[in-house]
Amino acid sequence: MLPGFFTRxxxxxxxxxxxxxxxxxxxxATIVLVLVMLAGSWAVVTxxxxxxxxxxxxxxxxxxxxxxxxxxxxxxxxxxxxxxGRVVGAVVMVVGITTYGMVTAALATWFVGREDRRRGRAHxxxxxxxxxxxxxxxxxxxxxxxxxxxxx
Amino acid sequence: MLPGFFTRxxxxxxxxxxxxxxxxxxxxATIVLVLVMLAGSWAVVTxxxxxxxxxxxxxxxxxxxxxxxxxxxxxxxxxxxxxxGRVVGAVVMVVGITTYGMVTAALATWFVGREDRRRGRAHxxxxxxxxxxxxxxxxxxxxxxxxxxxxx
Amino acid sequence: MLPGFFTRxxxxxxxxxxxxxxxxxxxxATIVLVLVMLAGSWAVVTxxxxxxxxxxxxxxxxxxxxxxxxxxxxxxxxxxxxxxGRVVGAVVMVVGITTYGMVTAALATWFVGREDRRRGRAHxxxxxxxxxxxxxxxxxxxxxxxxxxxxx
Amino acid sequence: MLPGFFTRxxxxxxxxxxxxxxxxxxxxATIVLVLVMLAGSWAVVTxxxxxxxxxxxxxxxxxxxxxxxxxxxxxxxxxxxxxxGRVVGAVVMVVGITTYGMVTAALATWFVGREDRRRGRAHxxxxxxxxxxxxxxxxxxxxxxxxxxxxx
Numbered sequence: 001m002l003p004g005f006f007t008r009x010x011x012x013x014x015x016x017x018x019x020x021x022x023x024x025x026x027x028x029a030t031i032v033l034v035l036v037m038l039a040g041s042w043a044v045v046t047x048x049x050x051x052x053x054x055x056x057x058x059x060x061x062x063x064x065x066x067x068x069x070x071x072x073x074x075x076x077x078x079x080x081x082x083x084x085g086r087v088v089g090a091v092v093m094v095v096g097i098t099t100y101g102m103v104t105a106a107l108a109t110w111f112v113g114r115e116d117r118r119r120g121r122a123h124x125x126x127x128x129x130x131x132x133x134x135x136x137x138x139x140x141x142x143x144x145x146x147x148x149x150x151x152x
Numbered sequence: 153m154l155p156g157f158f159t160r161x162x163x164x165x166x167x168x169x170x171x172x173x174x175x176x177x178x179x180x181a182t183i184v185l186v187l188v189m190l191a192g193s194w195a196v197v198t199x200x201x202x203x204x205x206x207x208x209x210x211x212x213x214x215x216x217x218x219x220x221x222x223x224x225x226x227x228x229x230x231x232x233x234x235x236x237g238r239v240v241g242a243v244v245m246v247v248g249i250t251t252y253g254m255v256t257a258a259l260a261t262w263f264v265g266r267e268d269r270r271r272g273r274a275h276x277x278x279x280x281x282x283x284x285x286x287x288x289x290x291x292x293x294x295x296x297x298x299x300x301x302x303x304x
Numbered sequence: 305m306l307p308g309f310f311t312r313x314x315x316x317x318x319x320x321x322x323x324x325x326x327x328x329x330x331x332x333a334t335i336v337l338v339l340v341m342l343a344g345s346w347a348v349v350t351x352x353x354x355x356x357x358x359x360x361x362x363x364x365x366x367x368x369x370x371x372x373x374x375x376x377x378x379x380x381x382x383x384x385x386x387x388x389g390r391v392v393g394a395v396v397m398v399v400g401i402t403t404y405g406m407v408t409a410a411l412a413t414w415f416v417g418r419e420d421r422r423r424g425r426a427h428x429x430x431x432x433x434x435x436x437x438x439x440x441x442x443x444x445x446x447x448x449x450x451x452x453x454x455x456x
Numbered sequence: 457m458l459p460g461f462f463t464r465x466x467x468x469x470x471x472x473x474x475x476x477x478x479x480x481x482x483x484x485a486t487i488v489l490v491l492v493m494l495a496g497s498w499a500v501v502t503x504x505x506x507x508x509x510x511x512x513x514x515x516x517x518x519x520x521x522x523x524x525x526x527x528x529x530x531x532x533x534x535x536x537x538x539x540x541g542r543v544v545g546a547v548v549m550v551v552g553i554t555t556y557g558m559v560t561a562a563l564a565t566w567f568v569g570r571e572d573r574r575r576g577r578a579h580x581x582x583x584x585x586x587x588x589x590x591x592x593x594x595x596x597x598x599x600x601x602x603x604x605x606x607x608x
Contacts, residue, residue: 020267021263021266021267022263022266022267025259025263060539064542067542067545067546067549068530068535068545068549069225071528071546071549071550071553072223072224072225072376072528072530073225073525073528073529073530073545073549074220074224074225074226074227074228074378074530074532075227075228075380075530075531075532075535076226076227076228076229076379076380076530076531076532077532077535077537079227079229081229083212086216086219089219089220089225090219090223093219093220093223093225094223097223097252098255100553100557101252101255101256101259102256102259103554103557104256104260104408104557104558104560104561105256105257105259105260105262105263105412105561106263107481107557107558107561108260108263108264108409108412108560108561108564108565109260109263109264109267110561111477111478111481111561111562111564111565112264112267112564112565112568113267114477114478115476115477115478115565115568115569129586130281130284130285132586132590133285133586133589133590133593134284134285134288136590136593137285137288137291137292139593139597140292140593140596140597140600141291141292141295143597143600143601144292144295144296144600145295172419173415173418173419174415174418174419177411177415221377224375224376224377224528225377226372226376226377226378226379226380226530227379227380227532228378228379228380228381228531228532231379231381233381235364238368238371241371241372241377242371242375245371245372245375245377246375249375249404250407253404253407253408253411254408254411256408256412256560257408257409257411257412257414257415257564258415260412260415260416260561260564261412261415261416261419264416264419265419282433282436282437285437286436286437286440289437289440289443289444292444293443293444293447296444296447296448297447324571325567325570325571326567326570326571329563329567373529376527376528376529377529378524378528378529378530378531378532379531379532380530380531380532380533383531383533385533387516390520390523393523393524393529394523394527397523397524397527397529398527401527401556402559405556405559405560405563406560406563408560408564409560409561409563409564409566409567410567412564412567412568413564413567413568413571416568416571417571434585434588434589437589438588438589438592441589441592441595441596444596445595445596445599448596448599448600449599
């Protein structure tokens with residue numbers, strides 16, 4: 001529902017270090033997802049307790065529910081029936097989808113980086129390419145200065 | 153169903169300003185999704201009203217339905233049974249999926265940009281790199297012109 | 305199930321022209337998806353006809369089923385119960401997911417292109433940058449050749 | 457649930473060769489997914505055997521279940537009811553989602569590469585661009601050295 005918000009929060013939490021953000025993001029999001037699923041399993045049982053027609057009545061059932069909810073499979077064998085149970089469900093869904101989006105985006109970034117390196121190491125070459133050109137200028141200036149000296 | 157169309161519409165609506173389109177797109181799509189879910193919750197209850205076997209009979213139920221529909225979880229505890237209710241459902245599904253696609257694409261763009269900057273600021277360097285080369289040419293021309301003057 | 309295969313087929317079908325492949329791919333995949341959904345709605349009703357417990361018994365129901373299948377929502381209000389009906393369902397699922405993957409990938413490509421242009425038009429500048437450097441060389445050579453002529 | 461882990465394992469298994477990782481990854485993941493679905497269909501029937509209310513009681517049913525699980529459609533016509541059956545289900549879900557993430561990421565990488573080539577073959581041009589500049593330097597040095605020789 002609010003993936004933009006979670007993305008922003010995530011950027012603030014993980015984005016301040018500099019090395020391969022995408023790998024950290026995919027790993028961090030996976031950890032967050034597991035924690036949300038564990039906490040959600042507990043929270044949904046608490047929320048559903050005593051509700052009529054509640055089917056999320058034990059922790060193992062709730063853990064299975066959190067798995068099929070985070071992956072958006074949603075068989076319908078278990079689902080929350082109370083307002084707070086549904087809030088928990090919405091959080092598990094959104095965190096699950098955002099995590100998979102992050103993993104997909106991290107894979108894309110990794111693939112693109114590999115392709116860039118395979119196609120002639122464009123970015124890595126540039127620095128030494130530029131230095132080689134400057135070396136040629138140095139040589140020309142030495143030639144020109146030496147020549148001038150020889151004229152005197 | 154028609155994500156290509158929505159993408160085009162979106163491009164026309166948000167794409168005309170120039171600064172970090174992907175962040176604006178992910179944020180804008182999230183806002184559109186929330187509005188579509190709220191409007192869809194209202195619309196589906198109106199559409200289903202009085203239908204036999206209708207289960208989307210109140211706004212809170214419909215809001216929960218719109219959440220599980222937009223995230224494509226679809227437990228099957230609630231679903232539209234009338235033609236117009238199903239049109240509303242289709243819109244919520246397509247907007248939901250397109251939004252998550254946009255968030256994923258925005259994350260990928262953000263990751264790729266970070267990687268580019270980490271790998272030697274390729275794009276930012278180029279302008280000053282080129283200016284440095286021109287400065288070397290200026291110096292060579294000064295040397296050559298000065299030399300010629302000295303020859304006379 | 306076989307998205308790699310479909311991707312390959314798609315590349316052969318659409319990839320031979322050169323202009324903005326990603327936009328064509330997202331548009332083309334959307335068209336293919338709509339056609340597959342329409343054909344699948346017809347095929348699944350034909351396949352399910354006369355089966356015990358069949359619930360996909362009319363075209364409007366089947367069209368709604370194809371929408372919730374292609375978007376992977378899957379409420380469970382309708383589903384195929386015969387082998388051929390399930391083959392049709394599998395095709396609709398795979399085409400649906402591959403299409404949304406293509407739309408997401410096209411959005412990412414579009415975002416990345418926009419970011420590249422925003423950050424100093426790296427690719428477009430290069431050609432004129434190189435031409436400017438060659439112009440400087442021309443100037444130096446003119447200076448050197450003129451000087452040599454003057455020495456005689 | 458653990459896509460980050462699977463991604464890492466995948467990188468170790470497939471990433472050590474150098475040519476178009478993204479195409480190999482999408483293809484390899486598709487193969488892995490088909491194998492996991494076939495193995496999962498067998499494993500879930502074995503796990504569910506004899507359980508009360510078990511509905512995954514035959515291989516054809518289980519294969520259909522693995523398709524709707526891997527694509528995250530989850531109609532709810534079939535689902536595991538035993539702990540081990542649910543573990544199998546969780547594996548099929550995670551492998552399915554990770555595979556589709558990989559296909560999406562591979563498509564994005566392919567699109568980005570096509571766009572790069574379309575926009576003036578930036579990466580391929582660079583090597584010959586640099587060689588052209590070095591040829592100009594060679595010419596200048598020949599001019600300067602020849603001139604010096606002529607002065608003596």
